[in-house]
Amino acid sequence: MELKEAKDKFIHTWGTLATQWGINRTMAQIHSLLLLAPKSMNADEIMSELQISRGNVNMNLRDLMDWGLIYKQLLPGERKEYFIAEKDIWKVAKQIAKERRRREIGPLIDAMQDLKDGIKPDTAEKEEFLKIVNDISTVSVFADNTLTSLLKADENWLVSSFIKVFNR
Amino acid sequence: MELKEAKDKFIHTWGTLATQWGINRTMAQIHSLLLLAPKSMNADEIMSELQISRGNVNMNLRDLMDWGLIYKQLLPGERKEYFIAEKDIWKVAKQIAKERRRREIGPLIDAMQDLKDGIKPDTAEKEEFLKIVNDISTVSVFADNTLTSLLKADENWLVSSFIKVFNR
DNA sequence: TATTTTTTTCAAAATATTTTGAAAATTCAA
DNA sequence: TTGAATTTTCAAAATATTTTGAAAAAAATA
Incomplete structure (x- = not known):
């Protein structure tokens, strides 16, 4: 099993399990994507990685911040907002x-x-x-x-x- | 607040909260109905009390038994199956x-x-x-x-x- | 200020879950 | 056995939730 494959499996599994415990699939997928990402990501990167709409990404990023699972990161010189997961x-x-x-x-x-x-x-x-x-x-x-x-x-x-x- | 009103509120609340934690509304309502019932009840009684279909009652009674929250009670001389909730x-x-x-x-x-x-x-x-x-x-x-x-x-x-x- | 970029909102569409109800299967009594 | 009572199943309908995407709002730049 190669890394990409393993990461995809991780994201998919996390998303499926989440629905079992009352958390929505996309929120869990974004969370696991950020958990595995070496750097913070912006909305466009998340959209293209998970193939989901901008509205969906935005709404779930806000929910993840409410849950305290991810943080907003403002990079100097960047207009876009970046997000990073709590890794501990x-x-x-x-x-x-x-x-x-x-x-x-x-x-x-x-x-x-x-x-x-x-x-x-x-x-x-x-x-x-x-x-x-x-x-x-x-x-x-x-x-x-x-x-x-x-x-x-x-x-x-x-x-x-x-x-x-x-x-x- | 009278007893009937309080019991209805209890059943309704239990059902609403359940959806928050990944349990379906009807299963929670049947559970609370049986929890408050002084005697065991059969499928017809549950159907008419909660105004839901026979199939729905049957399916959720089985789930509640799987969860170990209710028991089947066979009353002597009765063809129908009766159900009673664990009260502890x-x-x-x-x-x-x-x-x-x-x-x-x-x-x-x-x-x-x-x-x-x-x-x-x-x-x-x-x-x-x-x-x-x-x-x-x-x-x-x-x-x-x-x-x-x-x-x-x-x-x-x-x-x-x-x-x-x-x-x- | 005007313009561009980015984020947010939200009604409508898509998807997922729950519920119904009638038919099939099972159980029980005679 | 047979037949009536009861329970179970499951495809279709109803309901609930999630997702989309374009328009509005907000933020940043010039």
């Missing part, structure tokens, strides 16, 4: 985890809180309902706190603390 | 985490391994490429192991071990 994979993993926590756990906590606030446990049925809502609330707050604690720590601490926990 | 929210959370680990992390580990196996580091460029592949491999194996260890433990151990880790 631990940071990438942390950013992804952080964003997914925000998107997936946050709204769940809020929704359960609204239900708790909006209903009084004045019948047995309502109590039963609130029991479930409370349980979900507890579990999601727990998951949120756990992830938050992990993400605050730096990566070395992260690794070593897990080794400590799971080796005892 | 810790178990539910564990099942969801387990399934997502399998779907999201597993394929990533396999893909990186294929790339590692398929390419020789005989040029500087290839070495650089393999560095990234290796990093992703390491992080995803780490995440996989961490989750696996957590999921093997029972929930009390889970809670207390996290408290230990994060309080020191």
Whole structure:
């Protein structure tokens, strides 16, 4: 397997997997292209490399910046904007985890809180309902706190603390 | 807010959030309906409650069983199959985490391994490429192991071990 | 300021996913 | 067995999401 072939396979695989986890294919492909690129790239280069439209490239570059996975780079003497990916994979993993926590756990906590606030446990049925809502609330707050604690720590601490926990 | 209203809001919210995390709306709605139901329900009851087709109900009930979130219950004297949700929210959370680990992390580990196996580091460029592949491999194996260890433990151990880790 | 380059927006088109519903397969009782 | 009840399948329809590309906006230059 030659390098070009391997890189294409990497980009394709990353794009396919992404759809399994709620991220769109193009965003993942642009991300992996930049991850493998030795230099920063501009919109035109990404367009021609992945054969996609300018609008699509622009929209996904902005999303990737929102996710904190790529940075804009302004090169002196260049009008065009260049983009470069965060290459530290631990940071990438942390950013992804952080964003997914925000998107997936946050709204769940809020929704359960609204239900708790909006209903009084004045019948047995309502109590039963609130029991479930409370349980979900507890579990999601727990998951949120756990992830938050992990993400605050730096990566070395992260690794070593897990080794400590799971080796005892 | 009355009970019926709160339950509908719960089902609706669960369905909407699910789409954010790669689970389809109907599957989430059926799950929440069964989670809140005092008794097990059959396909016809689910159809009329959620106003969806028989095929859709059938397909999603099977998916929910695959996820280990609901169980089939055969009632004596009844021809129809009844379904009941796992009510222990810790178990539910564990099942969801387990399934997502399998779907999201597993394929990533396999893909990186294929790339590692398929390419020789005989040029500087290839070495650089393999560095990234290796990093992703390491992080995803780490995440996989961490989750696996957590999921093997029972929930009390889970809670207390996290408290230990994060309080020191 | 006017002109050119680059980025952004967004309605329409293309693509992907989900849902339907009727037919086929399966299960169960007599 | 047969026949009725129930579940499953899957092609077509409906819906949702993504992508395009041209026009508008913004930014840089002269």
